[in-house]
Amino acid sequence: xxxxxxxxxxxxxxxxxxxxxxxxxxxxxxxxxxxxxxxxxxxxxxxxxxxxxxxxxxxxxxxxxxxxxxxxxxxxxxxxxxxxxxxxxxxxxxxxxxxxxxxxxxxxxxxxxxxxxxxxxxxxxxxxxxxxxxxxxxxxxxxxxxxxxxxxxxxxxxxxxxxxxxxxxxxxxxxxxxxxxxxxxxxxxxxxxxxxxxxxxxxxxxxxxxxxxxxxxxxxxxxxxxxxxxxxxxxxxxxxxxxxxxxxxxxxx
Ligand SMILES: O=C1O[C@H](COP(=O)(O)O)[C@@H](O)[C@H](O)[C@H]1O
Numbered sequence: 001x002x003x004x005x006x007x008x009x010x011x012x013x014x015x016x017x018x019x020x021x022x023x024x025x026x027x028x029x030x031x032x033x034x035x036x037x038x039x040x041x042x043x044x045x046x047x048x049x050x051x052x053x054x055x056x057x058x059x060x061x062x063x064x065x066x067x068x069x070x071x072x073x074x075x076x077x078x079x080x081x082x083x084x085x086x087x088x089x090x091x092x093x094x095x096x097x098x099x100x101x102x103x104x105x106x107x108x109x110x111x112x113x114x115x116x117x118x119x120x121x122x123x124x125x126x127x128x129x130x131x132x133x134x135x136x137x138x139x140x141x142x143x144x145x146x147x148x149x150x151x152x153x154x155x156x157x158x159x160x161x162x163x164x165x166x167x168x169x170x171x172x173x174x175x176x177x178x179x180x181x182x183x184x185x186x187x188x189x190x191x192x193x194x195x196x197x198x199x200x201x202x203x204x205x206x207x208x209x210x211x212x213x214x215x216x217x218x219x220x221x222x223x224x225x226x227x228x229x230x231x232x233x234x235x236x237x238x239x240x241x242x243x244x245x246x247x248x249x250x251x252x253x
Contacts, residue, residue, distance in 0.1 A: 004230070005231075006246050008235050015234050015236050016050070022196070022234075031064045037065050041070060046198055047091065050198065067104045070142065070143060072182050073153075074118055081177065105125050108121045115180045116170050138192040141192045143195055148219070149216065161186060195229065205238065208239050
C-alpha cells in the first residue's frame with residue numbers, strides 16, 4: 001500500500017517554513033546516503049513558496065544539490081512563463097552560486113521550438129546524473145496541482161498520463177498556456193523517494209479532496225502513488241478544509 005502523509009499548517013507562510021525544515025532533513029539524509037541531493041521543482045506557485053525560507057537556510061549543503069524541473073514550458077529561460085526563470089529568481093540567484101551551475105539541469109533553450117527534441121534532450125540530461133537505469137530515483141519531487149487535477153504537465157484526458165517507459169514526455173496541446181511543454185512521466189514520479197504536493201488557498205480545496213479523499217482517477221495527480229517512497233501533502237488550512245477521510249495531521253519531522 002503506497003504511503004501518504006498529509007500535513008496541515010495554519011497559513012501559507014507556515015507551509016513554507018515546514019517545507020524548509022522538511023527539505024533540510026531530506027537533503028541531509030540523501031547527502032549522507034549518496035553524497036548528493038536530487039530534487040525536481042514544479043513551476044506555478046511552488047518555487048516562490050518553497051524558496052521563501054530555503055534560500056536563507058545556511059544549514060543545508062547546497063553544493064551537493066542537483067536541481068531538476070518536474071515540468072517545463074517550451075519557452076526561453078527569460079520568458080515570464082518559464083519554470084526555470086521562477087526557480088532561478090526565487091532560489092538560485094538568492095543562493096548566489098551555492099548550487100554549482102552544472103548541477104542545475106534545465107531544458108535546452110535551443111530546442112524549445114521542438115517539444116519532442118527538448119523532451120529527449122532532457123531525458124539524456126537526467127541520464128548524465130543518474131546513469132543507465134530503468135528509471136531515475138529522485139530524492140524528492142516537488143509538485144503542484146491545478147484545478148483540473150493536473151500535476152507537472154500531466155493533464156486530464158491527454159495521452160501523456162499513459163507513458164509507461166519514457167522518463168520525459170512532451171505535450172503540444174496543453175489546455176493551460178503555453179501549449180508546448182515537457183514533463184516527467186508518472187513512472188518517474190512513482191519511483192521517487194519522496195513526492196511532495198504543495199497546495200494553499202481555498203480555491204484548491206475541492207481538487208485536494210477529489211485527489212486525497214476520493215482518489216478520483218480522472219485527475220492525473222491521483223495516479224501519483226510511490227512504489228517505495230512516500231507521498232506528502234503540505235496544505236494550509238484553507239486548502240485542507242474539505243478533507244474528511246484523510247484528515248491532515250500536524251507537521252512534525
Ligand atoms: O502549469 C503548471 O501548473 C501547475 C500548478 O500551478 P499552480 O500555480 O496552480 O501551483 C504546476 O505545478 C506546474 O509545474 C506548472 O507547469
